[in-house]
Amino acid sequence: MAGKKEKELERGARTIATNRKARHDYFVEESFEAGISLTGTEIKSVRAGQVNLRDGFVIVRNGEAWLLNVHIAQYEHGNRSNHDETRQRKLLLHKREIDHLHGQATQKNWTIVPLRMYINESGRAKVEIALVRGKQQFDKRDTIRDRDSQREIQRALKQAF
Numbered sequence: 173m174a175g176k177k178e179k180e181l182e183r184g185a186r187t188i189a190t191n192r193k194a195r196h197d198y199f200v201e202e203s204f205e206a207g208i209s210l211t212g213t214e215i216k217s218v219r220a221g222q223v224n225l226r227d228g229f230v231i232v233r234n235g236e237a238w239l240l241n242v243h244i245a246q247y248e249h250g251n252r253s254n255h256d257e258t259r260q261r262k263l264l265l266h267k268r269e270i271d272h273l274h275g276q277a278t279q280k281n282w283t284i285v286p287l288r289m290y291i292n293e294s295g296r297a298k299v300e301i302a303l304v305r306g307k308q309q310f311d312k313r314d315t316i317r318d319r320d321s322q323r324e325i326q327r328a329l330k331q332a333f
Contacts, residue, residue, distance in 0.1 A: 184293050185290055185291065185292050185293055186290060186291045187288060187289075187290045188218055188219075188221055188223050188289045188290055188291060188297075189221070189223040189224065189225050189288070189289045190225070190287065190288045190289075191225040191226060191228065191285065191286055191287050191288065193226055194225075194285045194286075194287055194302070194304065195287070196307075196312065196315070197306065197307055197312070198283070198285065198302075198304035198305060198306055198307060199304060199305045199306075199307060199311075200287070200302045200303075200304055201276075201282065201302070201303045201304060201305055202276070202302065202303045203287060203300055203301065203302040203303075204265065204269060204273070204300070204301050204302070205298055205299075205300055206237065206263040206264060206265050206269075206298065206299050206300075206301050207263070207264030207265075207296065207297070207298060207299075208239065208261055208262070208263055208264065208289075208297050208298065208299050209261060209262040209263075209264060210244075210261065210297055211255050213246070213247035213250040213253075213254050213255050214244050214247075214255050214261075215297060216247045216249075216250075217244050217245050217246065217247045217255075218244060218289065218291070218297050219291065220247075222244065222245035223242070223243070223244050223245075223289050224242070224243040224244075225242055225286045225287075225288075225289060227241040227242075227243075228240065228241050228242035228285060228286045229241060229283060229284060229285050229286075230263065230273070230284035230285065230286065230301055231284075232270055232273060232274040232277070232284075235267070235270060236262060236263075236270070237262070237263040237265050237270050237273065237284075238260045238261065238262060238263065239260070239261045239262075239263055239286060239299065239301075240258075240260055241258060242258070242261065242286060242289075243257055243258055244257060245257060263299065263301070273301075273303065276303050277303065280305075282303045282304060282305050283303075283304050283305075283306070284301055284302070284303055284304070285301065285302060285304055286299050286300070286301050286302075287300045287301065287302050288300040
């Protein structure tokens with residue numbers, strides 16, 4: 173009979189939450205994978221899928237990357253030492269990655285946002301963060317128009333064959 177760890181390894185990477193609004197509001201320039209420092213009840217809530225990345229962003233302070241405004245719901249079976257839902261969480265990145273992120277964000281006025289949170293093959297929580305550039309309203313309309321036209325082309329090709 174397979175143990176708990178073996179079952180997690182069989183599953184592979186599993187997406188917990190995605191930030192769909194980020195891809196709508198921003199042009200994604202460059203993305204990174206970052207580990208995240210979580211407490212015991214937080215990782216249990218993450219595994220239960222109780223995460224909201226919509227308003228989240230990343231700041232670099234004192235050479236460390238911090239994830240802010242990401243809502244991880246309190247663990248329902250937790251006790252009085254449950255975590256604060258929107259606390260600042262430290263991202264685990266290499267120093268050169270932090271320096272690169274900070275440099276690009278300050279020089280080009282880009283933003284760093286979380287795109288996706290997932291559990292990797294080894295059972296660790298990871299966050300995909302990205303350097304993004306804001307879209308104007310007409311850019312958003314162009315994106316929607318392109319997506320709709322691609323959908324129509326695919327639909328026509330499917331009906332033709």
